[in-house]
Amino acid sequence: MNQQIKLSDRLSAIFDMVSFNNVVADIGSDHALLPIALVSSGKVTRAYAVEVNEGPYDMTVKNIAKYNVENYITPMLSDGISELEIDVNTITICGMGGNLIVDILDSNKDKLEHVSELILQPNNNEETVRIWLVNNGFDIDSEVIIFEDGVYYEVIKGVKRAIEGRYTKEQLYFGPILLANKGENFVNKWSKYRDYLKSVLSKIENKELSNYKMLSGLVNLIEKNL
Ligand SMILES: C[S@@+](CC[C@H](N)C(=O)[O-])C[C@H]1O[C@@H](n2cnc3c(N)ncnc32)[C@H](O)[C@@H]1O
Structure with missing residues (x-):
């Protein structure tokens, strides 16, 4: 568990938004580099790497073994958050379309009871993701745009807390924090x-x-x- 992972700028931005010592479920984990980096660095001590497809799931399992973090990351062949464990308080869902991210969250909302933060990186439809967050009790806590390999990626962190006032349509479209900065x-x-x-x-x-x-x-x- 000594090998340090060099994450891409996109995955680094997601890494940075995870709260220290939380238990993370990375949904659509694929290569599992994000949870591997989180536990290898000591930022978190437990994570789940969830994959719905067998090909990427095999990669998840392989990399967890390669980086010697089997005691810290549980791989799960499972759809979205349908089998989310009760100790998870951070969910990351990255590298998918915004509509798919919202579908994954919406179809098992009861699983979010103990979840305090959602770190989402939609490849498109960012507005849909923000609307879902604020309609479901998550305020927009931080946002960043990463430019990588010719593509702009928005990373959005929602934190479970009451929202003061209302976001305007423009804030939801562009991102309230991105727009302010x-x-x-x-x-x-x-x-x-x-x-x-x-x-x-x-x-x-x-x-x-x-x-x-x-x-x-x-x-x-x-x-x-x-
Ligand atoms: C493009 S990869 C992103 C990998 C990684 N999260 C990243 O950002 O680099 C998207 C992954 O999500 C997985 N996926 C899609 N729908 C899913 C679902 N409902 N539950 C779990 N995984 C899912 C796919 O199998 C694929 O491996």
Whole structure:
């Protein structure tokens, strides 16, 4: 258990958001590098690596053995959080579409009773994930955008606590913390998307089409918030 793992920037950002000494369930663990790094570093002492598919599950088991952390990580061949153990208080779900993340959480909400934090890294539909969090008793506690291999990834941490006031639609779309900070990756991500939308709009001849109006509304929204 002495081998240190070098995580990608994306997985490092998720690692950083996990609270010390919590018990973690990494859902869709695949290579299991995140829970392996968490226990190898001593940040947490127990983790579960959950996989629904046999191929990735085999990889999970193999890597847990390779890094000699069998006493600290339990691999589980299981669907989402349907068999979540009662001692888990941090769930990580990373590298999947936002709708799948929400489906996984929504289909077994009763399992979340003892869970205090959800660290989610949707590959898309981040707004859907934020809406689910705030509608289900998790406030948005921290957010970051990572640029890796030409892709912008949003990492969102929800913490179980009452939310003061209400988030605006714009905060849920862009991320309340990301919007307040407007860091370099935020500006670059949304500028790039704005430019892409503009190139799509330039090819639409009929400016009365509802699609044209919807996309140009989105361009205006992005420009207003850059
Ligand atoms: C792209 S990988 C992401 C791996 C890792 N979490 C990461 O971020 O690098 C997504 C993994 O989620 C798994 N998966 C998809 N749906 C799942 C579910 N309902 N329960 C558990 N695992 C699931 C897939 O088998 C796949 O291995």
